[in-house]
Amino acid sequence: MRVALVGNQNCGKTSLFNKLTGGNQKVGNWPGVTVERKEGVILGTNIEIIDLPGVYSLSPYTDEENITRNFLLDAKPDIVVNVVDSTVLERSLYLTTQIMDLGVPIVLALNMVDLLQRKKCDVNEKQLSLDLGVDTVKVSARTGCGVSELIETLKKKKPQFAQKHVKKYPEIVEKLLINARNNIKTENSFAIIEKILHAGDNDVNIVHSRQVLEKLYGKDLEQIFIELRYKYVSKIKNNCFIGENIQENNSNIFDKVLLNKYLAIPIFFLVMSSMYFLSVGVVGRFASDWLNVQFVLLLRYLKTWFSGLGVSAWLVSLLVDGILTGVTSVLSFLPQLVVIFLCISLLEASGYMSRVVFIFDRLFYRLGLSGKSLISFIVGSGCSVPAISATRAIEQEQEKQKTIILSPFIPCSAKLPIISLFVGEFFADSTGFVTMSLYFFAGLIIVLSAIVLNKCFFKTKNFAFVSELPDYKLPSVKYTLRDVTDRCKEFVLRAGTIIVLCSIFIWCLSSFSLNFRFCDNISESILAKLGNIFSWFFYPIIGEFNWAVTVSAIQGLIAKEQVVSSMSIISGLSSGVNGIFTKGLFSNFNAVSAYAFVVFNLFSAPCLASIGAMRNELKSTKKALFAVCFQIAIAWIVSSLIFQVGRNFI
Amino acid sequence: MMKSELKTDCDYLLSKVHVGEEVVVVDLKIQNQFLKRRLLEMGITKGVSLIVKRKAPLGSPISFKVRGYELGLRVDEANSIIVRLKK
Numbered sequence: 001m002r003v004a005l006v007g008n009q010n011c012g013k014t015s016l017f018n019k020l021t022g023g024n025q026k027v028g029n030w031p032g033v034t035v036e037r038k039e040g041v042i043l044g045t046n047i048e049i050i051d052l053p054g055v056y057s058l059s060p061y062t063d064e065e066n067i068t069r070n071f072l073l074d075a076k077p078d079i080v081v082n083v084v085d086s087t088v089l090e091r092s093l094y095l096t097t098q099i100m101d102l103g104v105p106i107v108l109a110l111n112m113v114d115l116l117q118r119k120k121c122d123v124n125e126k127q128l129s130l131d132l133g134v135d136t137v138k139v140s141a142r143t144g145c146g147v148s149e150l151i152e153t154l155k156k157k158k159p160q161f162a163q164k165h166v167k168k169y170p171e172i173v174e175k176l177l178i179n180a181r182n183n184i185k186t187e188n189s190f191a192i193i194e195k196i197l198h199a200g201d202n203d204v205n206i207v208h209s210r211q212v213l214e215k216l217y218g219k220d221l222e223q224i225f226i227e228l229r230y231k232y233v234s235k236i237k238n239n240c241f242i243g244e245n246i247q248e249n250n251s252n253i254f255d256k257v258l259l260n261k262y263l264a265i266p267i268f269f270l271v272m273s274s275m276y277f278l279s280v281g282v283v284g285r286f287a288s289d290w291l292n293v294q295f296v297l298l299l300r301y302l303k304t305w306f307s308g309l310g311v312s313a314w315l316v317s318l319l320v321d322g323i324l325t326g327v328t329s330v331l332s333f334l335p336q337l338v339v340i341f342l343c344i345s346l347l348e349a350s351g352y353m354s355r356v357v358f359i360f361d362r363l364f365y366r367l368g369l370s371g372k373s374l375i376s377f378i379v380g381s382g383c384s385v386p387a388i389s390a391t392r393a394i395e396q397e398q399e400k401q402k403t404i405i406l407s408p409f410i411p412c413s414a415k416l417p418i419i420s421l422f423v424g425e426f427f428a429d430s431t432g433f434v435t436m437s438l439y440f441f442a443g444l445i446i447v448l449s450a451i452v453l454n455k456c457f458f459k460t461k462n463f464a465f466v467s468e469l470p471d472y473k474l475p476s477v478k479y480t481l482r483d484v485t486d487r488c489k490e491f492v493l494r495a496g497t498i499i500v501l502c503s504i505f506i507w508c509l510s511s512f513s514l515n516f517r518f519c520d521n522i523s524e525s526i527l528a529k530l531g532n533i534f535s536w537f538f539y540p541i542i543g544e545f546n547w548a549v550t551v552s553a554i555q556g557l558i559a560k561e562q563v564v565s566s567m568s569i570i571s572g573l574s575s576g577v578n579g580i581f582t583k584g585l586f587s588n589f590n591a592v593s594a595y596a597f598v599v600f601n602l603f604s605a606p607c608l609a610s611i612g613a614m615r616n617e618l619k620s621t622k623k624a625l626f627a628v629c630f631q632i633a634i635a636w637i638v639s640s641l642i643f644q645v646g647r648n649f650i
Numbered sequence: 651m652m653k654s655e656l657k658t659d660c661d662y663l664l665s666k667v668h669v670g671e672e673v674v675v676v677d678l679k680i681q682n683q684f685l686k687r688r689l690l691e692m693g694i695t696k697g698v699s700l701i702v703k704r705k706a707p708l709g710s711p712i713s714f715k716v717r718g719y720e721l722g723l724r725v726d727e728a729n730s731i732i733v734r735l736k737k
Contacts, residue, residue: 057691061684090717091693222683226690230698255704264707358722362708365724371711395688464685464727466692467719469713 002048003154006068006099007083008092009054010351011472012111014038015141015479017051018081020151042151050077053392056091058098058190063617065398072102073191078156081150082134083109083141086116086123087471089241093233096132100166101190106134107153114140121243128240131167142476165189172216173224176209197221241262247538251351251471258352264359267408270354272378276439279339281432284420287335294460295328314518318507321572326503326565330417330495334563337382337413337491338484344382345483348643349475353378354467361465367450368458370394373403377446380410384610387412388617391481395466398458405453405627406446408606411438413491418601423566425581426594434595438566438602445603449634472506499565502558506551506569522570522585527551540640541600542593543647548585553600559607592646596639604635656735664700665712665728672701673733680730689727693717699736 021040038051139146361371380387509527531547615624710725
């Protein structure tokens with residue numbers, strides 16, 4: 001048996017999903033569209049459960065909403081668990097009326113009843129069940145209260161009995177539906193209504209009744225149906241809602257400060273800069289640096305230990321200089337990532353993120369973007385892949401595409417190693433300031449690129465901004481921990497797979513010469529020869545033809561953290577593991593070329609995973625290629641300019 | 651309760667209503683069918699009452715309470731919602 005979880009955004013669907021499955025979930029791919037959805041099995045049963053993206057209605061507006069609509073219409077789950085935020089009963093039940101019309105058996109999960117009861121209100125669930133003709137269960141996904149009752153209800157439910165049509169509309173409309181039902185031969189009233197709304201002129205019967213209705217109500221049929229649904233919902237709500245939902249709550253008090261005319265913007269910058277200070281400054285300086293030193297010591301120890309065991313020199317070199325050097329140089333940045341992932345998770349779960357959208361919408365509107373673009377940009381400071389997926393919430397196609405192209409410009413966590421390495425070496429006295437300047441630079445690049453995109457490639461007007469400001473919630477510790485662990489796991493997994501493979505590949509290329517002989521001098525290796533072919537590309541940025549820099553930067557395409565691993569592997573082979581910049585291939589860097597090179601790496605095409613995500617969301621290989629070329633071009637122009645101008649000052 | 655600056659029985663654009671006032675939706679004057687449906691489905695139907703909650707620091711969007719929740723809308727769109735003072 002398959003159960004679908006459906007509900008508005010922010011109704012606590014995912015928390016309920018976690019409670020129902022006990023966190024025993026797998027992320028699956030949808031056939032056709034590559035979109036993440038969560039699937040799991042309900043604890044103690046064999047009922048499959050699917051968590052669908054939050055929607056306000058079954059009409060398609062955004063890609064995300066389309067996923068839910070298509071699942072309900074095409075995949076036909078056996079039961080729908082409609083999660084309802086009891087504190088916003090009226091709006092939530094609107095979606096319920098649409099699901100009811102589908103004819104699928106429904107269990108209504110009245111979530112957040114505990115929050116409602118705290119406001120001295122309640123819902124009479126027996127009355128609601130009677131009025132709607134569906135099963136209702138009061139739950140609290142936060143505390144877990146009522147979850148076992150919900151599971152019992154699901155177990156008892158027989159999927160083969162389709163929901164009978166419940167009369168919701170005035171007699172004349174119901175009559176029209178019965179007529180149409182006989183013609184179309186389906187129990188699915190939702191499909192019938194869609195058919196009536198979009199009937200062609202040859203459906204004489206339907207067109208006639210439609211004209212009768214439009215004449216009677218004096219507006220178009222679509223509006224009539226929405227208003228009739230809300231009328232029905234209001235009546236039901238008045239019948240079973242107990243108490244009066246008084247408006248003044250804690251959220252209001254918070255918003256008086258956080259959305260204050262003068263304080264809102266300073267507070268936002270304070271929040272963001274403390275997030276970076278904590279991650280790059282405090283944790284970065286102590287935890288990551290400490291870890292780095294430990295890794296270096298470990299590698300040195302392993303090398304002597306292996307040699308002592310009599311392992312052959314090339315195998316030691318492959319294991320230590322190749323694989324382990326590559327992997328550890330990436331892993332030492334994990335502490336910083338934990339902090340960034342933690343902050344983003346808290347911003348999202350608390351409800352502050354939707355305030356940020358509200359505060360800055362006007363600014364983004366001017367740039368031809370949506371306020372919701374900012375969510376992608378903030379999430380992008382963690383990783384571009386979820387940032388690109390987050391653009392699904394943007395209604396207008398062009399705003400969405402622009403956001404997809406622009407969000408990789410935000411320095412993601414995998415680019416932090418590059419920043420830390422170069423800034424730590426060349427700007428040791430002012431790391432904080434220079435790092436901030438790079439983020440500021442990113443903002444500037446986004447603004448400039450948005451203007452270029454608007455002037456040259458996209459030429460339509462903005463679309464409306466419709467966004468809910470949900471009540472602030474205290475993020476649950478369990479949920480936050482799980483979220484952070486999931487994201488870190490993904491990062492470590494990548495270090496264990498892609499980075500290992502690339503490290504082996506780089507090591508091979510750097511250890512063998514063109515006639516496949518193991519060589520000691522790296523400048524005779526295949527890698528050096530390959531790098532030489534492309535080194536002209538970086539000449540304007542670093543001021544020399546350097547194959548090692550070229551090869552490292554190109555590897556950023558595989559994964560950004562690979563740039564640093566590649567540099568340590570190459571210099572490890574030629575001069576020793578630490579002190580990349582002291583002698584050898586990378587010793588010609590100075591402050592200006594270092595800054596220019598970092599800028600190039602920050603803004604050029606993102607890693608392959610992000611390019612894949614861009615292709616998915618843009619739904620076109622051609623557009624994704626355009627995005628990649630656009631990003632490389634911007635990065636090359638800007639970093640060349642920095643070096644060419646900057647070198648006159650040193 | 652603050653004294654209203656709006657006259658009763660007079661139509662206003664939602665964007666002109668001051669923070670804290672309660673109004674009733676009279677009409678949606680929106681050409682874009684897509685947007686109109688979106689607003690209707692979010693509960694902004696004829697006769698529903700709205701309380702204007704706040705304006706963003708940069709003047710747009712504005713937010714209001716409707717059917718028990720808070721919704722944000724750009725001034726451009728708020729201009730197409732015609733309201734009247736709640737009696």
